[in-house]
Amino acid sequence: MSSVATLPAEERIGRNRLGTSAIFMVNGTAIGLWAVHIPLIGAAQRIDEFLLGMMLLTVAAGAIAAMPVAGWLAGRYGADRTTLGFAASFVLVMSLPVLAPGLPSLFAAALLFGICNGGLDVAMNAQATDVERVRARPTMSSFHGFWSLGGLAGAAIGGLLIGVGLDEGGAMLLAVVLFALVLALIWRWVQPLPDPDRHEAEPHFMLPNRASLALGLLAMMVMVVEGASADWSALHLIQNTGATPATAAAGFAAFSLAMAGCRFIGDAATARFGRVSVLRGGGVLIALGFLVATLVPVAPLAAAGFGLIGLGAANIVPILIGAAARLPGVSPGAGVAAVTTIGYFGFLAGPPLIGLLAHGIGLAASLGLLALAGIVLLLAAGRVVVRD
Structure with a gap:
């Protein structure tokens, strides 16, 4: 063989x-x-x-x-x-x-x-x-x-x-x-794949300049949203909507289904509407999703709120990473590495910080504050990403 x-x-x-x-x-x-x-x-x-x-x-x-x-x-x-x-x-x-x-x-x-x-x-x-x-x-x-x-x-x-x-x-x-x-x-x-065009390796890390820092902070904010939805949706549905441990999986399932569907059509949507419009629309859906998930104490509707969050967040980080590869004066590899590193810190550190905050003000209120992330994205998209 x-x-x-x-x-x-x-x-x-x-x-x-x-x-x-x-x-x-x-x-x-x-x-x-x-x-x-x-x-x-x-x-x-x-x-x-x-x-x-x-x-x-x-x-x-x-x-x-x-x-x-x-x-x-x-x-x-x-x-x-x-x-x-x-x-x-x-x-x-x-x-x-x-x-x-x-x-x-x-x-x-x-x-x-x-x-x-x-x-x-x-x-x-x-x-x-x-x-x-x-x-x-x-x-x-x-x-x-x-x-x-x-x-x-x-x-x-x-x-x-x-x-x-x-x-x-x-x-x-x-x-x-x-x-x-x-x-x-x-x-x-x-298996390893050929790369005849690769020359001297670009640096994996760089100190971010102003543009890459702005993109990285937005990526970090959105990855906090993703991590919080993944790690805390089930417990939120149990505590605040009366869901059982078995049915509490609906929140994360709705979030994941929405994310998956939007990621498979993300390239076409970005080509049709432009990067800035997709980012702004994502911000609106994130804010609306957290408001529904945390203010409506009905398990199916709260789970649907997490689905809206998934729709909004699905293509934001890929767009931000793509923008990092096109920053003037920064090599594509270094720009992507800087933005990805900052963003992943949000995905990893955000959920535990939500848990610490929930100890003081409750889990629903802690998740509800993440609606602000959608508002920030809506306002900042046109400033940090060049229009198509």
Whole structure:
């Protein structure tokens, strides 16, 4: 049997795309499962929002520490090997926080979870960039669309399995087995791709100038919105709308479905209406979504509010990263690296900060404040992104 490396170039690139898409979907599914298990972890450990927030902060700390290491590993050994290594590690540790018997082991498991997830995030995006480059056409949105589809599947399947009694780690253990089989299937598909035009490597990090800082802060704000919706929607529906742990998955499912759908049509929408209009429309939907989700104490309507948030947020970060690649006087690689680094800090650190704030003013009020993010985006879009 011939290896993947000896296949025709088009088929080899196609298999790389399929394999990388599968890893995005595995990671998204695992994060969806994680999101619906957060209330169960709190109940099993008998901890409040403050300690849940500290646990999420531990996840964030592990991810932030792993990201530059993953970038170095991708440069040293290739994005393909780094992606596969972190994917396997992530699948091995993803069930540990749910199975932890006490607080010390919970925080240790959360740290490992964060390290493996943060490393995989950087590595699989690097591999996705390689696939997009050799295809010579926009592809990145579809990878992130598969991540969102995975989040939807994880939330829906997790809610179902919890509803039938697999609420003490059984759903996560079943997922570990299935994900391991997926990785075994696509392992040889994810391969290094040629890059004859690459010369001296551009710097991965830079001190942001005024323009890249503005884009990065908007990306960070929107990633706070995404992270908060992923990590806190289920607990909010349980606490403030009377939803059960099984049905509370509807909030994250609505958010993920909206994100996935919009990401698969994002390139066409941007071409039709322009970047600034898409950003402004996204800001309006984010603000409206948080108002509905936090002010309407009816579970289906609150879940629909999270769906509006997903519609609004879906294409904002890709547009901001694209704008970073076109900044005058800044190399595309350095601009994208700066904006992505600032933005990812919001995704990782935002949810634990929401938990700390919820300890003082309540979870609904803390999430409701994020409606301001949509208003800021509406007002700032025309100033930081050049019109089409």
